[in-house]
Amino acid sequence: MLHQVIVDTGVLVALIDRRDRYHTWVTEQLTQIAPPLLDRPIPLLIPQSGV
Secondary structure (H helix, E strand, O other): OEOOOOOOHHHHHHHHOOOOOOHHHHHHHHOOEOOOOOOOOOOOOOOOOOO
16 A cells, blocks of 8 residues: 555546546556545635636
């Protein structure tokens, strides 16, 4: 079981999009990571219109 990993957004895209060529691989790899998957909150950048 892996305890520390770094991933980029490509992993998240492949996880969400079942048509992504890496979807199955990412799904299998994420089962090898010890919880919690995230150890701190990630701020969301939300674009604001009219600025």
